[in-house]
Amino acid sequence: xxxxxxxxxxxxxxxxxxxxxxxxxxxxxxxxxxxxxxxxxxxxxxxxxxxxxxxxxxxxxxxxxxxxxxxxxxxxxxxxxxxxxxxxxxxxxxxxxxxxxxxxxxxxxxxxxxxxxxxxxxxxxxxxxxxxxxxxxxxxxxxxxxxxxxxxxxxxxxxxxxxxxxxxxxxxxxxxxxxxxxxxxxxxxxxxxxxxxxxxxxxxxxxxxxxxxxxxxxxxxxxxxxxxxxxxxxxxxxxxxxxxxxxxxxxxxxxxxxxxxxxxxxxxxxxxxxxxxxxxxxxxxxxxxxxxxxxxxxxxxxxxxxxxxxxxxxxxxxxxxx
Amino acid sequence: xxxxxxxxxxxxxxxxxxxxxxxxxxxxxxxxxxxxxxxxxxxxxxxxxxxxxxxxxxxxxxxxxxxxxxxxxxxxxxxxxxxxxxxxxxxxxxxxxxxxxxxxxxxxxxxxxxxxxxxxxxxxxxxxxxxxxxxxxxxxxxxxxxxxxxxxxxxxxxxxxxxxxxxxxxxxxxxxxxxxxxxxxxxxxxxxxxxxxxxxxxxxxxxxxxxxxxxxxxxxxxxxxxxxxxxxxxxxxxxxxxxxxxxxxxxxxxxxxxxxxxxxxxxxxxxxxxxxxxxxxxxxxxxxxxxxxxxxxxxxxxxxxxxxxxxxxxxxx
Numbered sequence: 001x002x003x004x005x006x007x008x009x010x011x012x013x014x015x016x017x018x019x020x021x022x023x024x025x026x027x028x029x030x031x032x033x034x035x036x037x038x039x040x041x042x043x044x045x046x047x048x049x050x051x052x053x054x055x056x057x058x059x060x061x062x063x064x065x066x067x068x069x070x071x072x073x074x075x076x077x078x079x080x081x082x083x084x085x086x087x088x089x090x091x092x093x094x095x096x097x098x099x100x101x102x103x104x105x106x107x108x109x110x111x112x113x114x115x116x117x118x119x120x121x122x123x124x125x126x127x128x129x130x131x132x133x134x135x136x137x138x139x140x141x142x143x144x145x146x147x148x149x150x151x152x153x154x155x156x157x158x159x160x161x162x163x164x165x166x167x168x169x170x171x172x173x174x175x176x177x178x179x180x181x182x183x184x185x186x187x188x189x190x191x192x193x194x195x196x197x198x199x200x201x202x203x204x205x206x207x208x209x210x211x212x213x214x215x216x217x218x219x220x221x222x223x224x225x226x227x228x229x230x231x232x233x234x235x236x237x238x239x240x241x242x243x244x245x246x247x248x249x250x251x252x253x254x255x256x257x258x259x260x261x262x263x264x265x266x267x268x269x270x271x272x273x274x275x276x277x278x279x280x281x282x283x284x285x286x287x288x289x290x291x292x293x294x295x296x297x298x299x300x301x302x303x304x305x306x307x308x309x310x311x312x313x314x315x316x317x318x319x320x321x322x
Numbered sequence: 323x324x325x326x327x328x329x330x331x332x333x334x335x336x337x338x339x340x341x342x343x344x345x346x347x348x349x350x351x352x353x354x355x356x357x358x359x360x361x362x363x364x365x366x367x368x369x370x371x372x373x374x375x376x377x378x379x380x381x382x383x384x385x386x387x388x389x390x391x392x393x394x395x396x397x398x399x400x401x402x403x404x405x406x407x408x409x410x411x412x413x414x415x416x417x418x419x420x421x422x423x424x425x426x427x428x429x430x431x432x433x434x435x436x437x438x439x440x441x442x443x444x445x446x447x448x449x450x451x452x453x454x455x456x457x458x459x460x461x462x463x464x465x466x467x468x469x470x471x472x473x474x475x476x477x478x479x480x481x482x483x484x485x486x487x488x489x490x491x492x493x494x495x496x497x498x499x500x501x502x503x504x505x506x507x508x509x510x511x512x513x514x515x516x517x518x519x520x521x522x523x524x525x526x527x528x529x530x531x532x533x534x535x536x537x538x539x540x541x542x543x544x545x546x547x548x549x550x551x552x553x554x555x556x557x558x559x560x561x562x563x564x565x566x567x568x569x570x571x572x573x574x575x576x577x578x579x580x581x582x583x584x585x586x587x588x589x590x591x592x593x594x595x596x597x598x599x600x601x602x603x604x605x606x607x608x609x610x611x612x613x614x615x616x617x618x619x620x621x622x623x624x625x626x627x628x629x630x631x632x633x634x635x636x637x638x639x
Contacts, residue, residue, distance in 0.1 A: 149623035159612045306469040
């Protein structure tokens with residue numbers, strides 16, 4: 001056995017996942033391909049890329065978030081991260097007007113929105129979630145209600161907008177994988193790669209942080225700094241997935257639970273890429289099923305919500321039964 | 323406060339709100355462009371009454387649900403009742419599009435009852451030791467039902483309908499289109515008569531049985547009441563979240579837990595709060611309107627967060 005595999009035996013688990021995603025992607029591209037081949041391929045590649053980017057971002061973000069909050073029931077979506085992003089977008093349009101919004105180049109705009117999200121979420125979630133680590137359920141419920149609160153505020157703010165400005169915001173608030181701006185996609189792809197790199201760099205610290213705050217500090221980890229960096233990464237990943245397609249609440253939960261189950265490890269160097277691969281694979285497979293086999297349009301996110309909700313209920317009740 | 327002063331104050335506030343609601347709107351009553359009397363009779367008064375009835379009904383339904391599951395952090399909107407009613411409405415719209423309002427409402431109420439009973443069955447498996455777990459389960463349960471409803475609506479092109487049921491607003495209320503809500507006025511006295519039984523319900527199955535209560539019958543009757551009220555509100559004005567949660571909690575914090583004494587006050591506060599939200603929604607962006615449900619959702623979620631985190635824990639919070 002090669003030395004690398006002795007040190008990291010779990011890493012081999014990533015190979016079948018990567019193969020599965022490649023196979024699904026090939027199927028997605030090649031299924032029923034007719035002339036004009038080039039045109040259809042361009043469309044499909046764009047869609048495939050957005051599915052992979054979103055799935056990977058949400059999967060990775062969820063694993064990091066669950067470790068930081070020491071809770072495998074939470075996802076950034078459940079505690080309202082994406083609601084916060086839509087709210088920030090609405091608030092920016094409300095404050096500065098749609099014309100200013102349109103004048104700013106997409107890259108700058110995305111970065112500004114992501115920075116806002118990271119700042120606000122850090123403040124809000126350390127305030128609300130930080131002190132409740134011992135009281136997990138209260139924390140989850142607070143997060144859920146916070147999400148409802150933010151969605152309410154958003155729809156309130158949207159009522160104050162002009163119809164044309166409202167149209168700008170609405171694009172961001174409904175999950176759709178069909179129409180994605182290529183420029184935004186490029187930005188999101190690059191951000192994803194950078195964020196995943198940072199996550200892998202942070203992985204050993206996350207392994208330690210997963211032991212719990214007390215233990216982690218006991219073995220010399222600067223726990224607060226890891227939480228700060230980790231939450232920023234989560235904010236960035238959620239921002240890019242929400243900016244691309246809008247909120248998808250439960251996908252991360254499915255991807256992360258499958259990753260824990262499949263890898264059987266606590267190493268984040270394995271878990272994060274695994275969850276990213278699984279998240280991407282779920283979206284690609286789901287979209288393939290819906291669009292090509294069943295002939296339905298854009299209802300994938302609804303089904304992901306439905307199944308994810310069932311999984312959440314199952315995990316919650318099983319956990320409490322113990 | 324003495325009961326007389328309390329009721330006087332409550333009556334004054336309600337009267338002021340009703341006056342404001344009748345006077346405020348996109349069209350002026352006194353400009354002479356429209357017949358003021360007609361405007362009041364067809365639009366303003368029905369709208370005011372609808373807000374009052376819906377608010378009172380939802381607050382009372384909240385009390386019953388909280389007693390039935392012995393948990394203060396729950397309300398019909400958090401246990402999937404409106405979503406179940408919407409599924410029923412979708413079904414009847416698909417199968418018999420021309421059915422009368424009454425038929426639609428009955429089907430919606432039946433679906434709401436089934437949905438609530440399913441939640442009760444689920445709640446039996448939820449451990450009691452942590453009061454926060456149950457609302458969480460309820461929220462997700464409601465979310466699953468909601469996703470199912472959305473999916474059905476999507477495949478049958480009924481998403482727009484669903485939108486009107488999901489966000490409660492009163493701008494569409496005209497004479498002849500809200501009368502179903504008077505069911506609340508019929509059911510509220512019934513609830514008042516059964517107040518002591520509902521209080522016993524809140525003690526839990528064993529204690530209630532040992533005190534001679536027919537537990538199953540009372541529970542079923544209470545939940546039937548909840549289902550009918552919720553269905554009536556969803557059909558006529560759309561779901562308004564958090565009313566049933568916030569109002570009973572405020573009342574019980576101020577006045578304790580004697581249900582017979584508190585029920586009228588609960589109904590009053592629910593009615594006033596929803597009407598106030600409706601008036602606020604008309605004023606903020608005059609002459610356009612913001613749905614009362616949206617305003618209450620923001621306000622209610624804020625109060626809920628506060629209840630959850632800042633307040634001291636009660637014996638059976």
